[in-house]
Structure formats: C-alpha cells, structure tokens
Amino acid sequence: MLTFALKILLSNRGKLITALTGVIFSLVLVNVQGGLYMGLIHKASLLVDHTDADIWVGKRLVENVDLASDIPIEWLNRLRGLQGVVLADPYIVQPGIASLPDGGFETLWIIGIDPSSKIGAAWNVDEGGETYVYRPDSITIDRLDARKLGYAQIGDVVEISGHRAKITGFTDGVIGFMTTPYVFTSIDSARQYARIREGYCSYFLVQAADGVNVDQLSEEIRHLVPGASVYTADEFRQISQDYWMNRTGIGISFGLATVLGLLVGLLMVAQSLYALALDHVADFATLKAIGAENGQILQVVLVQAAFIAVIGTLIGMGIVWVAETYCSTPLAPIEIPPVLRIGGIGLVAAICLVASVLPFQRLRRIDPAIVLQG
Amino acid sequence: MSQQIILSSGIEKTYRSGSIKTSVLHGIDMEVLRGECVFLVGPSGSGKTTLLSILGCILSPDRGLLRILDHDVSTLNTKEKARFRRENIGFVFQRFHLFNGLRAWENVKVALDLLGYPSRTAQAESRRLLDLVGLSDRAEHRSSQLSMGQRQRVALARALAGDPELILADEPTASLDAESGLSAMKTLNRLAKSLGKTVVVVTHDSRIFSLADRILHLVDGRINESTAEQRALALNRAGQTVSANDVR
Ligand SMILES: Nc1ncnc2c1ncn2[C@@H]1O[C@H](COP(=O)(O)OP(=O)(O)OP(=O)(O)O)[C@@H](O)[C@H]1O
Ligand SMILES: [Mg+2]
Numbered sequence: 001m002l003t004f005a006l007k008i009l010l011s012n013r014g015k016l017i018t019a020l021t022g023v024i025f026s027l028v029l030v031n032v033q034g035g036l037y038m039g040l041i042h043k044a045s046l047l048v049d050h051t052d053a054d055i056w057v058g059k060r061l062v063e064n065v066d067l068a069s070d071i072p073i074e075w076l077n078r079l080r081g082l083q084g085v086v087l088a089d090p091y092i093v094q095p096g097i098a099s100l101p102d103g104g105f106e107t108l109w110i111i112g113i114d115p116s117s118k119i120g121a122a123w124n125v126d127e128g129g130e131t132y133v134y135r136p137d138s139i140t141i142d143r144l145d146a147r148k149l150g151y152a153q154i155g156d157v158v159e160i161s162g163h164r165a166k167i168t169g170f171t172d173g174v175i176g177f178m179t180t181p182y183v184f185t186s187i188d189s190a191r192q193y194a195r196i197r198e199g200y201c202s203y204f205l206v207q208a209a210d211g212v213n214v215d216q217l218s219e220e221i222r223h224l225v226p227g228a229s230v231y232t233a234d235e236f237r238q239i240s241q242d243y244w245m246n247r248t249g250i251g252i253s254f255g256l257a258t259v260l261g262l263l264v265g266l267l268m269v270a271q272s273l274y275a276l277a278l279d280h281v282a283d284f285a286t287l288k289a290i291g292a293e294n295g296q297i298l299q300v301v302l303v304q305a306a307f308i309a310v311i312g313t314l315i316g317m318g319i320v321w322v323a324e325t326y327c328s329t330p331l332a333p334i335e336i337p338p339v340l341r342i343g344g345i346g347l348v349a350a351i352c353l354v355a356s357v358l359p360f361q362r363l364r365r366i367d368p369a370i371v372l373q374g
Numbered sequence: 375m376s377q378q379i380i381l382s383s384g385i386e387k388t389y390r391s392g393s394i395k396t397s398v399l400h401g402i403d404m405e406v407l408r409g410e411c412v413f414l415v416g417p418s419g420s421g422k423t424t425l426l427s428i429l430g431c432i433l434s435p436d437r438g439l440l441r442i443l444d445h446d447v448s449t450l451n452t453k454e455k456a457r458f459r460r461e462n463i464g465f466v467f468q469r470f471h472l473f474n475g476l477r478a479w480e481n482v483k484v485a486l487d488l489l490g491y492p493s494r495t496a497q498a499e500s501r502r503l504l505d506l507v508g509l510s511d512r513a514e515h516r517s518s519q520l521s522m523g524q525r526q527r528v529a530l531a532r533a534l535a536g537d538p539e540l541i542l543a544d545e546p547t548a549s550l551d552a553e554s555g556l557s558a559m560k561t562l563n564r565l566a567k568s569l570g571k572t573v574v575v576v577t578h579d580s581r582i583f584s585l586a587d588r589i590l591h592l593v594d595g596r597i598n599e600s601t602a603e604q605r606a607l608a609l610n611r612a613g614q615t616v617s618a619n620d621v622r
Contacts, residue, residue: 003484289432290532
C-alpha cells in the first residue's frame with residue numbers, strides 16, 4: 001500500500017512539486033513572517049531587554065520605554081534607603097536633534113547612563129569600549145546609523161542641541177523600533193543633548209537583591225513614589241510591546257498575511273492531491289474492485305499527504321534556516337522562537353491532513369463497477 | 375462447506391440513468407460447483423459483464439437470491455462486500471488493470487497488502503505466485519515493460535493472491551492475440567484445477583471453449599445451459615481445431 005501510494009505520488013512530478021511548494025511556502029511564510037514579527041516586537045522593548053534592571057520607575061502613565069517624560073531625581077532618595085534595593089540609578093531616554101555639517105538635521109534618541117553604575121550601558125559595543133560614559137561630550141552610536149550623521153567616523157564631532165558630541169565608539173546592530181539612532185552617552189551630557197532640566201531624568205533603574213520578590217518590591221516603591229509608574233522589567237517589556245502593536249496594528253497585518261499565505265498553501269496541496277487522485281481514478285477503482293475499503297483508500301491518501309508534509313517540512317526548514325542565517329539584519333531581524341518553529345510544523349501537518357479530505361471525498365465515491373464496464 | 379460455490383435464483387438487474395431504464399437481467403438461475411470452470415457466453419450487450427459484476431459483489435442485484443460460498447451476499451453493505459471480495463474472490467479483467475509504475479511483484483503484493491499480510495510475507499508470497507504463473511524472471515519488470523500475455527499472467531497471479539475460492543474473469547483473452555490468449559487461459563485452467571479453485575469466465579473467444587467444464591449462454595437476460603452436445607456444437611460452429619486433449 002505504501003508502495004502504491006508513493007508510486008502514484010511520484011508518477012506525476014509536476015503535481016508533487018506543486019504540493020511540496022505549497023507546504024514549503026506555508027512553512028517558510030509562517031516562520032519568516034512570524035520571525036520578522038517577533039524581531040520587530042522585540043525592538044519595541046529593546047532598551048528593557050538589554051538593561052540589567054529588575055524594576056523600572058518612570059513618569060506616571062508612561063506607555064513605552066522610548067517615550068519617557070521627566071521625573072525629579074530627588075525621588076531617588078526614597079528608594080535608596082529601601083530594603084531589598086541594591087542599586088537605584090537615574091537613566092535618560094529622550095530625543096535630541098543633531099545639526100549636520102551639510103546644514104541638515106537628524107533626530108536622535110539620547111540614552112544617558114550614570115557613570116557610577118553603568119546600568120543601562122550600550123551593548124554590542126565593537127569599538128571604543130566605555131569611553132563615552134567617562135569622557136564628557138563623547139557618544140557611542142550604531143555603525144549602521146553613522147550614515148545618518150554624514151558618514152561619521154570615530155573622532156568626528158557632531159553638534160547635538162547646540163552641544164559638542166565626539167563619536168568615540170560604535171555599537172553593532174542596535175536599532176530600535178522607531179529606527180531613530182540611539183546615542184549612548186553619560187547622564188550629564190545626555191541632559192544637555194536632550195535639554196533636560198537639572199535635577200530631572202527619565203527613569204530610575206532598580207536592581208533588587210538576590211532572593212527579593214520583585215513584584216512585592218515594586219509594590220513598595222509604588223507606595224513611596226505615588227507620582228511614578230513602577231513596573232517590573234517583564235511588565236514594562238510587555239507594555240512597551242503592546243504600545244506599538246496597538247498603535248500600528250502590525251500584529252493584524254502580519255497575522256492576516258500569514259493566514260492568507262497558509263490558505264494559498266492549503267489550496268496548492270489540496271488541489272494537487274485532488275488532481276493526482278483524478279489522474280488515477282482507474283487505479284483506485286481497480287483497488288476497490290479487488291477489495292479495498294474506503295478506509296484503505298483513505299490510508300493511501302494519508303500516506304501521500306504525510307509524505308508531502310515530511311519532505312516539504314525538511315526542505316522548508318532548510319530554507320527557513322537560510323533565511324534566518326543570511327537574511328536577518330538589525331533593521332529587520334528574524335527571530336524564530338521554538339514555539340513558532342514547532343507550531344509551524346504542526347500547522348503544515350494540519351494543512352496536509354485537511355488537504356487530503358478533498359481527494360478522499362472524490363475517491364470514496366468511485367464505483368468499482370467501472371473497472372469491468374470500462 | 376457445501377459444494378455449491380455460487381447459487382442464484384431470480385436475479386434481476388435494471389440500469390437506471392435519469393429517465394432511461396435498461397433492463398438487462400430478467401431472472402438468472404444458476405449454480406456453480408466447487409472446482410468447476412464455467413464459461414459464460416452470449417451476444418454483446420446481453421449482460422455478461424453485469425452478471426459477472428453481481429457474482430463478484432461489485433454490483434447489487436435489484437431482486438433475487440444470491441449465495442456465494444454459503445454467504446447471502448445480497449444483504450451485505452458496501453464495506454462488507456469489499457471485504458468479501460478481497461477475501462474470497464480473485465478478479466481478472468479484460469484490460470488487466472495492473473498498476474502502472476509498480477513492478478510485477480508489487481502489483482501482486484497490493485492485493486496481499488489489502489488483506490493485511492506483513493510486508494515480508496507479502497513480498498515472498500508475491501514472488502511465489504509469479505513463479506506459479508511462469509513469470510519469476512519478470513518479477514522486477516514494470517507492467518509497461520511486459521508483453522500483453524505477460525501482463526495478463528501478472529493479473530492472474532494477483533487474482534490468486536490471498537488464496538480466494540472463486541476466480542472471476544471478464545474476457546481475459548480479448549486483449550491478447552490468439553496464441554498468448556490461449557496460453558494465458560490454459561495457465562488459468564491448470565492452476566484452478568491444481569489449486570481446486572472455482573472459475574467463471576466471460577468470453578466471446580470460441581477458441582478457448584474447450585477449456586470449459588460447462589458453458590452457460592446468456593440470452594434475453596436468462597441463462598441457457600449448454601449440454602455436452604451444445605458444447606460440441608459450439609465448437610463445431612466455431613470451426614475449432616483445439617481439442618480437449620491439446621489442452622490437458
Ligand atoms: N452503467 C450502465 N448504465 C446503463 N446501462 C448499462 C450500464 N452498463 C451496462 N449497461 C447496458 O446493459 C447492457 C448489458 O451490458 P454488459 O456490459 O453487461 O453486456 P456484455 O454482455 O458484457 O457486453 P459485451 O459482450 O459487449 O461486453 C448493455 O445494453 C449496456 O448498454
Ligand atoms: Mg462485457
């Protein structure tokens with residue numbers, strides 16, 4: 001039966017290839033679309049993901065890590081005495097504007113770091129080290145953003161909000177959701193670049209002692225600074241991601257495109273299995289005449305569908321691997337979590353299963369009498 | 375088990391497609407005994423294939439009684455009929471109906487697969503059956519690589535797969551030239567006799583009439599049995615040169 005099922009499947013390369021293409025198409029689409037979506041969504045919380053803080057304290061009703069408002073640094077004194085708090089330092093996230101040598105302007109996102117703790121420091125630094133934190137008026141930007149600052153190089157000086165800023169380092173692939181260049185600098189320089197009043201910052205970054213319940217600690221902080229929003233890193237990550245998802249609807253558009261793609265894949269598999277069954281009506285009629293029940297006919301179709309699913313998955317996962325290895329960029333990262341990978345395979349299996357219903361419905365109606373009458 | 379392999383009485387069949395009715399069988403009474411080789415002859419369109427399909431549990435009669443191998447098959451549902459066919463009946467078709475692309479032994483194995491034989495057993499058994507029909511040296515050939523006569527032998531091996539009691543053949547020689555038709559029919563006859571199978575053959579081919587134990591004529595939707603004399607007459611009319619002695 002296995003031989004019968006597979007020989008029929010292999011008898012028509014064109015239809016086999018169409019069916020495989022359907023499977024591969026669906027699988028690659030789910031993984032790449034899903035991976036791009038995950039990559040994009042992670043950008044929305046990039047600063048939260050890469051900052052070693054357990055709790056974020058910001059202005060009341062802050063909705064997204066990149067869109068902060070000022071809070072008075074004096075509140076910090078209330079936190080520092082709190083039991084369970086190891087570290088509580090100010091952090092700045094605010095826009096600033098660079099004037100370029102050619103007369104143009106470029107909006108930048110200024111990230112200010114406290115030199116004493118370096119909490120919230122730049123990551124993926126591949127040139128210049130931590131110079132930018134210690135030396136006044138120095139900044140680190142991403143290599144990919146250098147173009148936006150007139151192809152700036154190490155040692156070049158740009159003007160941000162009327163202040164001197166010397167590029168002393170580069171990060172590699174640190175690009176946020178808004179694609180505005182992140183500029184890492186010391187908190188004092190940041191206050192100038194972002195025009196923040198003395199005594200203010202955007203967030204307090206809090207590290208809790210080992211074994212301290214972070215939820216409980218944030219509850220205590222909430223009582224101490226009622227004017228602030230206090231979130232655990234996990235909460236703030238989620239809030240920041242939800243903000244962009246709800247504002248832009250990218251979840252829906254990615255989801256819709258994926259669902260449409262899956263439908264196309266399903267149709268390709270179903271239509272080629274159906275056409276294959278039609279090509280072999282005589283063979284199936286003979287099979288029935290010599291005693292095959294519909295259950296056994298179904299087995300034949302399911303073997304064919306399973307073969308398509310397995311081979312299609314192997315090829316598809318190969319293509320997905322190539323895509324995530326060679327096509328993922330900092331601007332459009334493809335991040336495929338294991339759940340998505342396994343879910344994609346499950347979806348493809350489901351597609352092939354559903355697709356075999358169509359040919360089976362045709363084959364079960366075949367009257368074996370046509371073998372003798374034909 | 376009784377010696378009656380087939381017992382029918384009053385079988386009627388009318389084809390209906392839309393408003394068109396074709397009444398084909400008007401009360402078939404027949405009996406076939408274990409080990410017999412019975413030929414069913416009659417003019418084109420007389421309903422031979424229809425009757426064979428009913429005997430093979432592929433078509434259902436509109437009316438009448440049909441017992442095959444002591445089973446009242448007229449009461450079986452589609453699924454039960456399929457099971458009855460694969461366990462008890464071997465079919466040989468005019469145009470072979472082999473599975474293209476499958477090797478000769480794989481064609482035979484399909485029938486054993488349907489019966490749930492383990493793959494290894496089925497493979498060995500398929501080769502044994504091909505050996506029986508004299509095709510052991512063609513086991514690996516695909517059906518497109520076989521002559522017509524060889525194809526019909528593969529079909530014969532497939533019909534014997536699973537050791538069915540009853541073999542039904544519809545014009546098994548009609549797609550073959552005289553020589554290979556006769557040869558294939560002789561093989562069928564020899565194997566049926568040695569294995570104790572019961573055979574019903576629908577045929578126009580008077581050259582093979584001598585292989586029949588009995589010949590039934592289907593005329594006007596009813597059966598007329600040939601007596602020994604009628605059989606001799608039939609042979610004479612056909613100007614047959616083949617005699618029973620040539621065959622055995
Ligand atoms: N599916 C069908 N629907 C309607 N009429 C049919 C059908 N099958 C056969 N018939 C008619 O029934 C009659 C008997 O057909 P059948 O095939 O049994 O004859 P036959 O004796 O086998 O003929 P032949 O010797 O040409 O093979 C014919 O008149 C045919 O047209
Ligand atoms: Mg016929």
